[in-house]
Amino acid sequence: MNTVLQTKGLCKTYIVNKRQNNVLKNIDLTICEGEMVAIMGPSGSGKSTLLYCVSGMDRATAGEVVFNGRQTAKLSDKALSQLRLDEMGFIFQQMYMMKNLSVLDNIILPAVKSKKNRESRKQIEERGRQLCRKLGIEDVGSNDINEVSGGQLQRACICRSLINSPKMIFADEPTGALNRASSDEVMNELLSLNRDGTTILCVTHDPKVAAKCSRVLYLVDGGIVGEKNMGHFAGGDKALRDRERELNGWLMEQGW
Amino acid sequence: MFWRILKKDLRRKKTMNVILLLFAILCSMLAAASLNNIVAVTGGIEHFMTISQVPDVKISMPTDQTLDETLRKLDSVRELRTEEQFYMTPDHFKLKGEKMKNLINGTSFSSDREFGIKYFDSDDAEITAVPKGSFYCTKSFLQGISCEKGDILDVRFGDESFSFRFAGVYKTAAHDTNYASSPNIMLNSADWDEMNGAMDDAAFMKEKTLYVKTDDMDSVLSMAGDTEGISVSTRDTMKGYFLYDMLTAYILLAVCVLLVIAAFVTLRFAIGFTISEEFREIGVMKAVGIQNRGIRSLYITKYSAIALVGAVIGYAGSLPLSNYLLESISRNIVFTGSNTMIGLVGSVAVVALILLFSYGCTKGIKKMSPIDAVRNGQTGERFGKKGVMRLGRSRLPATGFMALNDVLRAPKQFTIITVVFTLCVLMMTIMSNMACTLSSDKPISLFAIPVKTDASILEFGEIAGSGINEAMQEAMTDNDGWKALVEQGEIMLAENGMPGKCTVTMGDIYTTVHNDKSAGISYLVTRNAPAEEFVYDQGSAPMKQDEVALTAMALEELAAGIGDRITVNLGGTEKEFIITGTFSTFLNNGMAARLCENAELNLAKVHTFMGLQIEFDGDLNQEEIEENIRKLKEVTGCDKIYTNAKMVETFTEMSGTLNLIKKMMMLMTVIVTSLIVILMERSFISKEKSEIALMKAVGVRNSAIIGQHTLRFAFVAVIASIIASGAVLPISKLLLTFIFSMIGSVASTGIAFHAFEIFAVCPAILIRVAVIGTFLTALYTKTIRASDTASIE
Incomplete structure (x- = not known):
């Protein structure tokens, strides 16, 4: 399988009150096409920082990040923006959206900004509608963002992350702000996308979410201390329960 | 804790707080400076008149009249001072060796023997005497020419020649010092006597000015009204000399008010905005049990501190700004300094308003539950309107x-x-x-000049074949006297290939009575132009000998209306007029009336004379008018020929x-x-x-x-x-x-x-x-x- 994302000796350091705080320490990581990887770890272990550094939302202090064959450290801000726009998708814990745009407009905004597909506005809008239909939110497309539920809004965020057909989706606790039912719906959508070939890197606290991923990385104090290959989840409640049990056992070993 | 939160807020939102402070400074500075300006100008003129000891009535008359002796016998006259003057036309002068081409009017020469009022030099020091061989002059004499102390003025008439050194410009509360008015030169009494003795009495106009302090102004005015060849000014009419200084002050005030409104709207917005940003923190404070009053006082204290510091700095900044704004008027009058207390009131008002704003903006805190506040002021109910634009459909x-x-x-x-x-x-x-x-011709009708006028000649010597004053006198000796001036003017225009019509506007102040009300009103007549050529706000133009149009102010003063009859004392003769309409004017502070074209006036004491107006034949464009004026200047040899726009500019300065x-x-x-x-x-x-x-x-x-x-x-x-x-x-x-x-x-x-x-x-x-x-x-x-x-x- 092709490598989509690779890091070598990735470090991130913050200076707080003249004191050096090493958030990420020499992280080596490889993610291949079609994988769905979960990053877990206690609070403050550097999960989100790792996600932001590998996705080009933040710059690493040292080390290398290679995304789709390109070293992100060598890219200008402009080129990094372009990379995020065309080849990456983002889902956050909070359903951040532009409050002045409707749900559909929020979804298609990256496509309008991108020059990747050279489509007309009409074509972009049609694609946005198709995505909405696929994720079951076609009825709320013209609504304002304060007129839809949290689950619908998170699915809209997923639509937005997919609108430019990215190579990889980065999700920072995508179900963290949702109830169980909504959380399951969102995870099922992500699984479905993964099955269709989209690579996903996801930060989560929830073993139920991580159990659906093909690989789990465990981070403590800025370093990867454990890694578990789970294999692709084919579906089914029993299989999921078995995966959860297996994962929980492993997590206990890691000090969860 | 309270102060710690406040201190942290001031530090954390440094940029916003600094900008709020800048606005508070701006508001305070403008409010203080504009208030100071308007009070200083309006109060300053009254103050200047008081310290100058301006009398109740000023009377100018020929030296052979004996009104002063009669007035001295009146019990009501407390004090009567006399100044003597003789007049000379500008062609007799050379300042710094140059002829004074821009000087419009004849210049009066007075002495320091007896001052009718107190005069002040440019440093606001009282002038008690003029050094021998020196002269002071009004601003209007220099006509904008830069003159240093010690520069020489040569005066030559006949075979006589005199030279005086420039001692400075003097400020006077009893004379019009605008460029369009007659300038005055003040000499040492010995120099004045020498010049006066050397001149031929018949060749130069000589007059005396009486400065009368009285307890019974009406009897003085009545006596003056019965005397031939005099002009009378009261304390109120003398205030009109500072008309344009006041106009500048009012315009400045209006603009400052606009600026203050803009600054306040922004302040109101900014305070509302910053508080709405802090809803979450307000919610947290409410949630932990801090009372509404405590939370509100936190913000009110913050804005009070900003307002107070801003007001103090703004007030300090308003002082030099006030001085700058008052600079032009202080060239004309003596200030005791600007009234700093009034400025302070402006700054305090700014603090009060900012506090009121912050009080109003924090009102919402009381209504919100802690959780509403945490949700950024949202109550959970959302009824917002949907957007009208769609990204997918927009071009x-x-x-x-x-x-x-x-x-x-x-x-x-x-x-x-x-x-x-x-x-x-x-x-x-x-x-x-x-x-x-x-600086345009739009307000020309407010100066009683016909709107159709293309050019005004303010000096008549060459046209009427005599000196300026003689020409004026000739035009005003009787009711048909103006015809010679107009006729000669029109002949001269035709002979020089620019045919046109000439008109003359003149006026005088007469006591007017309606029922039990009376007022001194300036009656204006424009000869050779029908009165309907002027603009009337209400009613119609006076067309007959017994018809008159009055200004709204004059109507109000007389408690009269259109259709009423008024009685006018035309130099001893009483005449009745019927009011036909109202019109607008600046003249005589708005206390004016317009008569029909051929109305009779008591021409012995003409108060207003606006020169000779020309309306060229044909529909000339601006360039052609300018060309005709250039030709006229060559023909007449005088520079004081203006378009309407230039007239307005010259009059208002x-x-x-x-x-x-x-x-x-x-x-x-x-x-x-x-x-x-x-x-x-x-x-x-x-x-x-x-x-x-x-x-x-x-x-x-x-x-x-x-x-x-x-x-x-x-x-x-x-x-x-x-x-x-x-x-x-x-x-x-x-x-x-x-x-x-x-x-x-x-x-x-x-x-x-x-x-x-x-x-x-x-x-x-x-x-x-x-x-x-x-x-x-x-x-x-x-x-x-x-x-x-x-x-x-």
Whole structure:
């Protein structure tokens, strides 16, 4: 399988009150096409920082990040923006959206900004509608963002992350702000996308979410201390329960 | 804890607080300076008259009249002082070896033997004597020529020649010192006697001026009215000499009021905005049990501190600004200094208003539950209107769409910015219109000159074949006397290939009675031009000998209306007139009347004489009129031939000052707009931080975000410019009419404008400042990182 994302000796350091705080320490990581990887770890272990550094939302202090064959450290801000726009998708814990745009407009905004597909506005809008239909939110497309539920809004965020057909989706606790039912719906959508070939890197606290991923990385104090290959989840409640049990056992070993 | 929160707030929101402070300073400075200015000017004129010991009545009369002796016998006359003068035309003078080409009127020479009032030098020191061989003069004598102490004035008549050294300009409260008036030279009494003795009494007009302090003004006026060949001014009419100084002060006040309104609207917006940003913190405070009063006092204390510091600094800044604003008028009158207490009242009012604003803005805190506050003021109920624009259907580029959509989705905020920007453009354009109007022919009818006039000749010597005063006298000796002047004028025009019609406007003040009310009203007659050629606000023109049109002010004073009959004492003869209409004028402070073309006047004591007006035959354009005036100057050898616009400019002397103020206002607008833009944009950035971070996270470039923010203000600036362009003419007309009505009786006035300046230059200044200011402020969005998306609350 092709490598989509690779890091070598990735470090991130913050200076707080003249004191050096090493958030990420020499992280080596490889993610291949079609994988769905979960990053877990206690609070403050550097999960989100790792996600932001590998996705080009933040710059690493040292080390290398290679995304789709390109070293992100060598890219200008402009080129990094372009990379995020065309080849990456983002889902956050909070359903951040532009409050002045409707749900559909929020979804298609990256496509309008991108020059990747050279489509007309009409074509972009049609694609946005198709995505909405696929994720079951076609009825709320013209609504304002304060007129839809949290689950619908998170699915809209997923639509937005997919609108430019990215190579990889980065999700920072995508179900963290949702109830169980909504959380399951969102995870099922992500699984479905993964099955269709989209690579996903996801930060989560929830073993139920991580159990659906093909690989789990465990981070403590800025370093990867454990890694578990789970294999692709084919579906089914029993299989999921078995995966959860297996994962929980492993997590206990890691000090969860 | 309370102070710790406050201290942290002041430090954390440094930029916003600094801008709020700047606005408080600006408001305080403008409020204090403009209040100070208006009080200083209106009160200053009264003060100047008091310290100058201006009498109740000033009477000018030929030296052979004996009214002074009669008046001295009156018990009611407390004091009577006399000054003697002789007059000379400007062709007798050479200042610094040069002929004084721009001097319009005959110049009177007085001595320091007895002063009718107190006179002051340019340093405000009282003049008690004039050194021998020296002279002081009124500002009007120099006609703008720069003159140093010690410069020589040569006076030559017949074989006699005198030289005097310039000692300085003197300030007088009892003489008109505008450029259009007769200048005065003050000499040492020995020099004056020597000159007076050397001149032929018949060749030069000699007169004396009586300064009368009396307890019974009516009997003095009545006695003066019965005497031939005199002119009378009361203390009130003498205040009219400072008409245009007051006009400048009122215009400045009007513009300052606009500026203060703009600054206050911005302050109100900024305070509301900053408090709404802090809802979450307010919610937390409420949740932990801090009482509403405590939370409100936290914010009120903060804004009080900002307002207080701003008011103190602003007040300190208002002192030099006041002095600058009063600089032009202090050239004419003696100030005791500006009234600092009034300025202080302005600054205190600013503090009170800011406190009121912050009190009003914090009102919402009381109504909100802690959880509402934590939810940024949202109660959970959402009834917001849907946006009208759709990105998928719009043809606009994404950045343009986002900007326009933002403006339409936050109408309240952007309407406030639009209002402020509109006021900013209006400040510049209104000032431009005022400066333009006061150097245009639009207000010419307010000076009692026919609107059809193409040129006015203010010196008649060459036309009537005699000196200026002789020509005037000839034109005013009897009711048909003006005909010779008009006839000769028209012959001269025809002979020189520029045929036209000449008119003459003159007037005098007569006591007028209606029922039990009486007033001194200036009666104006324009010869050789039908009275209906003038503009009337109500009713119709006087067409018959016994008809009259009055100003609204005169009607009010007499408690009369159109159709009423008034009785006028025309130099001893009583005559009845019927009122046919009302008109507007500056003359005699608005206490004026217009008679029909061939009305009879008591011509012995003409008070107003506006020169000879020319209306060239045919429909000449401006260039042709200018060419004719150039020819006329060659033919007559005199420089005092003006177009209507030049006449207004010369009479008001305000165009220069107003242009200066206009430039100052443009600079002020640039500063105010920049501050507004920085304040608003910083507010928007801090409110939209999460959205900016999100946009960056999904790959939107910095340049697009900066472009979106800049475009929002550009849209608003363009809308404001369009609104201001539509409103500028009616508002200018309204404001100018109001200001003019302060100094005369004016119901309406025409306004002039430079279309390019008010519809292109001024809006362009605002749009440019808004765009540059927003762009530079929006560069701050670069510091927001995509990864901030998750860390933003």
